[in-house]
Amino acid sequence: KQNLPPSPKGFPVIGHLHLLKEPVHRCLRDLSQSLGPVFSLRLGSCRAVVVTSSSAAEEFLSHENDVVFANRPVTTMYAYVLYSNTAVSVAPYGDHWRNLRRICTAEIFSPARLRDSLEIRRDEVRSLLRTIQAASSSGGGGNNFVRVELRPLLSGFTLNVIMRMVAGKRYYGEDKVRELISETFELGGFTYVGDFLPVVKLFDFDGYVKRAKKLGSKLDKFLQELLHEHRGKTEFKNTMITHLLTLQESQPEYYTDETIKGLVLVMLFAGSETTSVTLEWAMSNLLNHPDVLAKVKTELNNIVSREGRLMEESDTSTCTYLNNVISETLRLYPAAPLLIPHASSRDCKVAGYDIPRGTWLFINAWAIQRDPKVWDEPEVFKPERFHCEELKIQHGKFLPFGMGRRGCPGMGLAQLILSLALGSLIQCFDWERDEVDMAVDMSEGKGHTMPKAVPLVAKCKSSSILDNCVI
Numbered sequence: 001k002q003n004l005p006p007s008p009k010g011f012p013v014i015g016h017l018h019l020l021k022e023p024v025h026r027c028l029r030d031l032s033q034s035l036g037p038v039f040s041l042r043l044g045s046c047r048a049v050v051v052t053s054s055s056a057a058e059e060f061l062s063h064e065n066d067v068v069f070a071n072r073p074v075t076t077m078y079a080y081v082l083y084s085n086t087a088v089s090v091a092p093y094g095d096h097w098r099n100l101r102r103i104c105t106a107e108i109f110s111p112a113r114l115r116d117s118l119e120i121r122r123d124e125v126r127s128l129l130r131t132i133q134a135a136s137s138s139g140g141g142g143n144n145f146v147r148v149e150l151r152p153l154l155s156g157f158t159l160n161v162i163m164r165m166v167a168g169k170r171y172y173g174e175d176k177v178r179e180l181i182s183e184t185f186e187l188g189g190f191t192y193v194g195d196f197l198p199v200v201k202l203f204d205f206d207g208y209v210k211r212a213k214k215l216g217s218k219l220d221k222f223l224q225e226l227l228h229e230h231r232g233k234t235e236f237k238n239t240m241i242t243h244l245l246t247l248q249e250s251q252p253e254y255y256t257d258e259t260i261k262g263l264v265l266v267m268l269f270a271g272s273e274t275t276s277v278t279l280e281w282a283m284s285n286l287l288n289h290p291d292v293l294a295k296v297k298t299e300l301n302n303i304v305s306r307e308g309r310l311m312e313e314s315d316t317s318t319c320t321y322l323n324n325v326i327s328e329t330l331r332l333y334p335a336a337p338l339l340i341p342h343a344s345s346r347d348c349k350v351a352g353y354d355i356p357r358g359t360w361l362f363i364n365a366w367a368i369q370r371d372p373k374v375w376d377e378p379e380v381f382k383p384e385r386f387h388c389e390e391l392k393i394q395h396g397k398f399l400p401f402g403m404g405r406r407g408c409p410g411m412g413l414a415q416l417i418l419s420l421a422l423g424s425l426i427q428c429f430d431w432e433r434d435e436v437d438m439a440v441d442m443s444e445g446k447g448h449t450m451p452k453a454v455p456l457v458a459k460c461k462s463s464s465i466l467d468n469c470v471i
């Protein structure tokens with residue numbers, strides 16, 4: 001008798017699992033065109049609701065319902081990798097999660113902690129610029145444009161920023177962390193078929209459970225070593241781990257080893273690839289829109305270069321057009337197109353529908369941010385639209401960092417990294433497409449963070465500012 005959201009025709013046992021094709025956000029948007037902005041799917045034994053309109057998103061994640069949907073689905077992968085689903089990104093809503101979020105707000109992302117780590121971000125951006133400068137001079141220097149493969153540079157850069165903030169170490173060139181992170185992404189936390197069809201998990205036909213267990217113990221070993229190093233040595237000052245270990249001494253019940261390891265892992269998983277993928281999309285957009293690129297350069301010349309210096313983090317709030325470019329990139333290419341799935345903790349009624357307890361909730365941010373009912377020329381890259389400050393705070397319409405209680409706590413840090421890195425790349429180099437007459441391919445590849453299908457290769461040469469400034 002329940003009034004459930006509409007649903008397509010499904011099969012016994014598998015329900016609608018067969019309908020999900022990569023890229024899933026596109027496939028769900030297509031389904032919404034016939035089923036409407038709120039529809040439900042049966043994924044094996046799990047029920048899911050998919051939301052594709054800004055008003056419905058706001059209703060699901062608004063004050064009243066936000067608390068009901070503040071849970072996360074429980075998955076096999078995070079049971080092994082994120083300490084029995086207890087790390088901040090996957091923990092069920094409740095006291096433990098609230099405590100983790102409090103630690104994030106007060107001890108990791110507070111303005112004071114971000115100020116403490118400013119030098120790290122500055123240093124890593126300079127190191128990225130030096131690498132590109134070296135490549136451009138080895139290509140003949142002067143007026144010659146040289147080819148640069150940006151993906152490995154950008155992903156190395158963001159991983160180093162996060163690793164240094166967390167553990168005081170650079171990891172560029174060392175493959176251990178990268179391998180562990182990419183194996184985790186490969187196993188895919190919310191897409192394992194065994195979480196929907198328990199029989200698959202029970203017999204572990206594809207060896208997934210075995211791999212997840214093995215990966216969990218490799219990650220734990222790596223993290224325990226990091227904690228051990230930090231306990232033994234005084235050279236690690238001002239890292240997230242030393243800070244949390246100091247707090248552990250006075251409040252051991254809150255800051256257990258497991259809590260600290262879980263926080264470190266989540267920072268690495270949630271913070272590095274999301275940011276590097278966004279930088280790659282932003283550069284790709286700019287190469288396809290040389291007029292926009294020129295406008296960003298002019299803004300940077302007017303605010304920074306005319307003072308004969310390189311961009312600093314303190315400039316990021318003043319460079320509004322640059323920030324609009326980043327917002328427009330996140331609108332068209334959100335690194336978490338379906339956010340992270342939420343789950344309902346009790347039966348509720350939303351948008352006129354009955355939603356049973358335990359329902360998975362997918363908010364299709366990618367589709368909402370391209371909805372022609374909300375956005376003028378939604379498929380066009382137009383940073384000017386963000387001149388209107390209001391757009392950034394209309395939660396249900398622009399939600400690349402999610403919204404409500406489970407919204408991204410790293411948003412401020414991500415914006416600092418994105419703005420400083422993108423601004424510095426544009427200030428210090430002139431950029432053009434690898435093949436001048438051919439647009440950069442903007443198709444989406446496979447993966448949770450919606451990476452580009454074709455890694456970005458661009459051409460660049462040093463700007464005149466580098467003649468006067470030492471990086």
Ligand code: HEM
Binds near residue numbers: 267271272339403
């Ligand atoms: C461009 C960069 C980033 C994007 C687009 C992004 C986006 C998101 C989104 C969409 C969510 C889920 C929100 C929801 O479920 O409603 C999320 C959660 C989260 N993000 Fe980010 N994020 C970024 C960078 C970062 C960084 C740099 C960090 C930390 C170093 C971080 C840490 C987290 C954590 C811990 C959560 C889980 C929150 C919870 O479940 O309570 N993110 N992020």
